[in-house]
Amino acid sequence: MIPSPIMRGLTSxxxxxxxxxxxxxxxxxxxxxxxxxxFENLDISAIVxxxxxKDEKIYSVKAGDEKAVISVTPVFKSKRxxxxxxxVVRSDYYIYKMMNAGIxxxxxxxxLEKHRDHITDxxxxxxxxxxxxxxxxxxxxxxxxxxKQNDIxxxxxxxxxxxxxxxxxxxxxxxxxxxxxxxxxxxxxxxELCFRxxxxxxxxxxxxxxxxxxxxxxxxxxxxxxxxxxxxYTSPLKSKIHISTLCDEESCIEITLRSKLDKTGYEELQxxxxxxxxxxxxxxxxxxxxxxxxxxxxNDKELESKIMIPVSKxxxxxxxxxxxxxxxxxxxxxLHSSLSGIIxxxxxxxxxxx
Numbered sequence: 001m002i003p004s005p006i007m008r009g010l011t012s013x014x015x016x017x018x019x020x021x022x023x024x025x026x027x028x029x030x031x032x033x034x035x036x037x038x039f040e041n042l043d044i045s046a047i048v049x050x051x052x053x054k055d056e057k058i059y060s061v062k063a064g065d066e067k068a069v070i071s072v073t074p075v076f077k078s079k080r081x082x083x084x085x086x087x088v089v090r091s092d093y094y095i096y097k098m099m100n101a102g103i104x105x106x107x108x109x110x111x112l113e114k115h116r117d118h119i120t121d122x123x124x125x126x127x128x129x130x131x132x133x134x135x136x137x138x139x140x141x142x143x144x145x146x147x148k149q150n151d152i153x154x155x156x157x158x159x160x161x162x163x164x165x166x167x168x169x170x171x172x173x174x175x176x177x178x179x180x181x182x183x184x185x186x187x188x189x190x191x192e193l194c195f196r197x198x199x200x201x202x203x204x205x206x207x208x209x210x211x212x213x214x215x216x217x218x219x220x221x222x223x224x225x226x227x228x229x230x231x232x233y234t235s236p237l238k239s240k241i242h243i244s245t246l247c248d249e250e251s252c253i254e255i256t257l258r259s260k261l262d263k264t265g266y267e268e269l270q271x272x273x274x275x276x277x278x279x280x281x282x283x284x285x286x287x288x289x290x291x292x293x294x295x296x297x298x299n300d301k302e303l304e305s306k307i308m309i310p311v312s313k314x315x316x317x318x319x320x321x322x323x324x325x326x327x328x329x330x331x332x333x334x335l336h337s338s339l340s341g342i343i344x345x346x347x348x349x350x351x352x353x354x
Contacts, residue, residue, distance in 0.1 A: 107277035177317035226278035
């Protein structure tokens with residue numbers, strides 16, 4: 001039985017939002033809805049099998065040919081006892097309106113503008129290169145243009161692939177655990193090489209014991225790469241980046257990234273939008289795709305990112321190989337492409353300061 005105050009509160013709230021809504025009992029019986037026909041025909045078996053027990057959960061639903069997003073929120077009548085579930089279904093149109101109010105819209109607009117400018121440069125360079133080939137000429141200028149185009153294409157490919165894979169994640173390694181220790185070691189080694197170009201030192205303090213997590217290593221790689229990008233952008237040139245781990249008694253690994261805070265603030269709005277978007281995307285990956293937690297701590301001098309992920313001391317999944325766990329191989333270098341843009345930007349700033 002749902003208490004009357006809860007029913008009145010939910011009914012009042014639902015009447016004020018632009019979405020399909022319903023109230024379900026704690027046993028997932030449909031109690032009330034202004035869209036009864038819709039919810040009576042809605043398949044909620046996935047929700048019943050994995051219900052939200054603490055916080056809101058997001059699911060994908062399909063009605064006819066239309067996909068929509070449904071949020072299911074537990075409503076408590078005491079600290080731990082669920083009295084009801086609030087269902088809210090939103091169409092893509094409503095989601096677009098929500099996105100437009102956040103940093104995603106700024107990032108998308110600036111990224112599309114940057115890619116448009118990149119493509120314009122490639123088209124102009126191609127015209128020059130074609131003319132040189134027609135004339136049978138092979139000049140130093142032609143080679144410089146080809147190298148420039150290669151850098152542009154790598155940057156565009158890296159950014160598009162990273163955003164597509166992490167924003168719309170569909171893990172291909174659901175049955176393969178990730179050796180978090182080995183992955184971090186590989187990423188830290190590569191970070192040292194990448195940051196050496198911009199005179200930055202990486203201070204590493206990682207536990208050597210192997211810890212395993214039921215997550216896709218690609219997603220955790222992208223999350224850490226995004227946070228490194230954020231810390232590079234928000235810290236002074238040539239300052240240090242600290243990366244450390246700690247595993248508590250509850251088998252949760254804590255990964256910390258710490259850097260000085262640049263008091264001059266963000267310089268260009270495009271870079272700021274990119275940095276904030278990547279930070280929020282890392283937050284999404286850690287919380288929703290890795291079942292972990294992310295905390296950002298900041299004061300006047302330092303900025304600290306903390307990642308907390310449930311782990312075990314033994315691998316209880318498939319055997320880890322270089323095929324399903326690329327970070328075990330020598331050719332694993334994801335940071336070179338994903339951080340190429342911010343590294344190039346810092347190199348230009350260093351040249352200006354000389």
